[in-house]
Amino acid sequence: xxxxxxxxxxxxxxxxxxxxxxxxxxxxxxxxxxxxxxxxxxxxxxxxxxxxxxxxxxxxxxxxxxxxxxxxxxxxxxxxxxxxxxxxxxxxxxxxxxxxxxxxxxxxxxxxxxxxxxxxxxxxxxxxxxxxxxxxxxxxxxxxxxxxxxxxxxxxxxxxxxxxxxxxxxxxxxxxxxxxxxxxxxxxxxxxxxxxxxxxxxxxxxxxxxxxxxxxxxxxxxxxxxxxxxxxxxxxxxxxxxxxxxxx
Amino acid sequence: xxxxxxxxxxxxxxxxxxxxxxxxxxxxxxxxxxxxxxxxxxxxxxxxxxxxxxxxxxxxxxxxxxxxxxxxxxxxxxxxxxxxxxxxxxxxxxxxxxxxxxxxxxxxxxxxxxxxxxxxxxxxxxxxxxxxxxxxxxxxxxxxxxxxxxxxxxxxxxxxxxxxxxxxxxxxxxxxxxxxxxxxxxxxxxxxxxxxxxxxxxxxxxxxxxxxxxxxxxxxxxxxxxxxxxxxxxxxxxxxxxxxxxxxxxxxxxxxxxxxxxxxxxxxxxxxxxxxxxxxx
Amino acid sequence: xxxxxxxxxxxxxxxxxxxxxxxxxxxxxxxxxxxxxxxxxxxxxxxxxxxxxxxxxxxxxxxxxxxxxxxxxxxxxxxxxxxxxxxxxxxxxxxxxxxxxxxxxxxxxxxxxxxxxxxxxxxxxxxxxxxxxxxxxxxxxxxxxxxxxxxxxxxxxxxxxxxxxxxxxxxxxxxxxxxxxxxxxxxxxxxxxxxxxxxxxxxxxxxxxxxxxxxx
Numbered sequence: 125x126x127x128x129x130x131x132x133x134x135x136x137x138x139x140x141x142x143x144x145x146x147x148x149x150x151x152x153x154x155x156x157x158x159x160x161x162x163x164x165x166x167x168x169x170x171x172x173x174x175x176x177x178x179x180x181x182x183x184x185x186x187x188x189x190x191x192x193x194x195x196x197x198x199x200x201x202x203x204x205x206x207x208x209x210x211x212x213x214x215x216x217x218x219x220x221x222x223x224x225x226x227x228x229x230x231x232x233x234x235x236x237x238x239x240x241x242x243x244x245x246x247x248x249x250x251x252x253x254x255x256x257x258x259x260x261x262x263x264x265x266x267x268x269x270x271x272x273x274x275x276x277x278x279x280x281x282x283x284x285x286x287x288x289x290x291x292x293x294x295x296x297x298x299x300x301x302x303x304x305x306x307x308x309x310x311x312x313x314x315x316x317x318x319x320x321x322x323x324x325x326x327x328x329x330x331x332x333x334x335x336x337x338x339x340x341x342x343x344x345x346x347x348x349x350x351x352x353x354x355x356x357x358x359x360x361x362x363x364x365x366x367x368x369x370x371x372x
Numbered sequence: 373x374x375x376x377x378x379x380x381x382x383x384x385x386x387x388x389x390x391x392x393x394x395x396x397x398x399x400x401x402x403x404x405x406x407x408x409x410x411x412x413x414x415x416x417x418x419x420x421x422x423x424x425x426x427x428x429x430x431x432x433x434x435x436x437x438x439x440x441x442x443x444x445x446x447x448x449x450x451x452x453x454x455x456x457x458x459x460x461x462x463x464x465x466x467x468x469x470x471x472x473x474x475x476x477x478x479x480x481x482x483x484x485x486x487x488x489x490x491x492x493x494x495x496x497x498x499x500x501x502x503x504x505x506x507x508x509x510x511x512x513x514x515x516x517x518x519x520x521x522x523x524x525x526x527x528x529x530x531x532x533x534x535x536x537x538x539x540x541x542x543x544x545x546x547x548x549x550x551x552x553x554x555x556x557x558x559x560x561x562x563x564x565x566x567x568x569x570x571x572x573x574x575x576x577x578x579x580x581x582x583x584x585x586x587x588x589x590x591x592x593x594x595x596x597x598x599x600x601x602x603x604x605x606x607x608x609x610x611x612x613x614x615x616x617x618x619x620x621x622x623x624x625x626x627x628x629x630x631x632x633x634x635x636x637x638x639x640x641x642x643x644x645x646x647x648x649x650x651x652x653x
Numbered sequence: 654x655x656x657x658x659x660x661x662x663x664x665x666x667x668x669x670x671x672x673x674x675x676x677x678x679x680x681x682x683x684x685x686x687x688x689x690x691x692x693x694x695x696x697x698x699x700x701x702x703x704x705x706x707x708x709x710x711x712x713x714x715x716x717x718x719x720x721x722x723x724x725x726x727x728x729x730x731x732x733x734x735x736x737x738x739x740x741x742x743x744x745x746x747x748x749x750x751x752x753x754x755x756x757x758x759x760x761x762x763x764x765x766x767x768x769x770x771x772x773x774x775x776x777x778x779x780x781x782x783x784x785x786x787x788x789x790x791x792x793x794x795x796x797x798x799x800x801x802x803x804x805x806x807x808x809x810x811x812x813x814x815x816x817x818x819x820x821x822x823x824x825x826x827x828x829x830x831x832x833x834x835x836x837x838x839x840x841x842x843x844x845x846x847x848x849x850x851x852x853x854x855x856x857x858x859x860x861x862x863x864x865x866x867x868x869x
Binding site: 380382387388390391392395405406407408410436437438439440441468469472473475476479499500501504505507511512515516521522564578579580582583585598617618621622623625626627630633634635638 | 677685688689691692693695696697698699700702703748749750751752753759762763766767768769770771773774775778779782783785786787789790791800803804807808810811812813814815816822826829830833834837838841
């Protein structure tokens with residue numbers, strides 16, 4: 125059998141086994157689920173071995189003589205002492221290095237990218253209203269950079285930050301700001317929900333597209349035959365479990 | 373139990389069946405409704421369009437098979453566009469389980485467009501370290517990836533001629549399904565190494581990237597399967613994303629109808645309960 | 654001994670943290686060289702961290718098989734999948750394809766891992782639909798606003814929605830570009846402030862959970 129045809133049968137079977145969960149939890153799903161974890165872990169181990177051991181450690185050290193790389197290797201090995209209870213404390217050096225460097229690298233970059241740049245973009249357009257070109261105020265809602273939208277964004281940012289940061293009881297003008305913040309949040313959550321639905325449906329479309337492709341006669345109609353097999357197995361399994369359930 | 377209560381407690385497998393059919397039928401019998409192009413997607417397209425031949429286009433496939441239906445069509449469309457513009461294409465991935473997909477995508481499109489490995493494009497493969505990889509690429513590309521995916525030394529490859537680090541990249545796009553993805557490439561890459569950047573992402577991530585888009589930190593955003601369909605339309609080569617848009621439409625309408633029905637039953641149930649309590653008092 | 658087990662790791666975190674935070678502002682060649690070396694080291698150490706993460710599964714399922722706990726057969730399937738993938742992976746030198754031709758490792762990836770992982774996430778489509786039907790109700794004014802925004806975005810982002818209600822496309826674009834962007838921006842600023850504060854707490858030894866438990 126051609127490797128592609130065999131692949132089509134295997135891929136279709138595994139896809140249908142996982143879809144069978146929609147009927148109810150069953151051994152076919154569990155089999156596919158455990159196989160998924162096993163294959164994923166195996167894949168990661170092979171990639172880590174090939175990329176890290178072969179290409180990032182062995183080749184540079186033995187072929188280019190980059191012996192300084194023995195230091196990160198030692199740090200990495202210290203990390204693996206987690207498996208030896210008596211020496212597990214040595215792994216702290218490795219974690220201390222990773223976390224220390226990671227935190228140090230993140231602080232200035234996060235401030236620059238996400239705090240300063242975002243604050244700058246929130247306040248800059250308001251200042252530009254009194255710029256050298258004269259005061260212009262555009263009301264076009266469809267242009268995200270229009271003056272009206274700039275003001276809406278400013279109100280949104282301030283009210284949401286106010287709602288999050290001032291956890292005191294909101295009353296008077298504060299209550300109005302916090303309520304505005306909540307409304308902005310609800311709209312953003314609604315948009316997020318809409319996009320999440322879009323994303324999930326896209327994933328389903330992707331899998332069904334593959335199943336349709338594999339229903340072709342050139343592959344031997346695996347979708348059709350394996351769908352019949354899966355439904356058959358589910359029926360047998362549900363018949364078997366029914367008497368037991370009745371006894372319960 | 374009232375009719376509304378019964379309907380609200382309907383077997384969920386009936387809903388599953390409705391969604392399954394709404395996805396399957398349009399895929400089998402497509403209608404092909406027109407797709408409107410958004411300014412976000414146009415941003416990426418127009419920037420690539422403006423690049424001169426042999427410019428360096430860097431693309432990072434930061435996704436795995438879980439997001440394949442959304443980001444695979446984006447990757448294919450972007451590569452087709454870049455190869456058509458005769459750009460030098462440098463590719464990689466920060467997601468270990470996405471390595472195989474990235475390799476397939478690059479090999480497939482390069483073969484289709486008659487491009488030569490090492491001269492017109494290179495796939496650098498995957499490297500652990502997440503954000504550290506981005507910084508290291510900004511410092512020295514050859515130290516990060518001494519060899520490409522196939523094991524060839526990167527130093528001396530014609531496709532990387534004149535490229536020392538991310539500073540020498542003309543345009544960069546991260547197709548991200550999470551972290552590390554578009555945000556990480558900005559924070560640890562563009563912030564310091566000042567290359568122009570666009571983004572592609574899953575639908576779940578897209579709303580979160582709008583602040584970066586508004587501030588001009590990224591100059592375009594391809595969001596989800598819809599974004600991919602727009603890009604396919606822009607390059608005039610329709611693929612899996614455009615084919616999936618009818619099914620996307622049908623499922624969205626199905627969910628909207630389900631939500632409306634659910635609210636209808638909910639309000640009729642609430643009214644009935646209110647009436648009962650009035651009678652009781 | 655306490656110094657070696659507790660204080661020295663904290664000192665390493667503090668020194669490396671301050672060093673690399675400061676490095677951002679010092680574009681001297683030697684400072685840049687330090688950054689190049691450290692990030693290269695992190696690449697290698699990251700590989701070990703990955704192995705550490707995935708191998709914890711080994712022990713969990715090995716114990717299940719040894720004790721013949723319920724469902725141990727599935728753990729055996731997991732092991733078979735893992736060892737089989739490792740065997741074909743090493744045989745193919747860790748490459749999914751060579752000169753464009755698919756290897757056995759590439760076959761396992763394309764026809765097993767891709768459909769398995771893809772379908773695992775695809776079934777969420779059904780559950781999100783079911784959840785929307787069961788719980789997406791306009792119980793309050795806030796919930797009604799959320800619901801309306803979701804419906805507009807769902808309509809506006811698909812061709813059929815734009816065809817049925819032409820305005821939905823523009824309105825959903827406005828929601829995303831303006832209202833959503835402002836909220837996400839506020840969240841981004843807030844989360845970033847929190848992340849920076851946490852990083853400082855780590856550097857100055859206030860937050861120590863990353864060192865793990867165990868004996869002092």
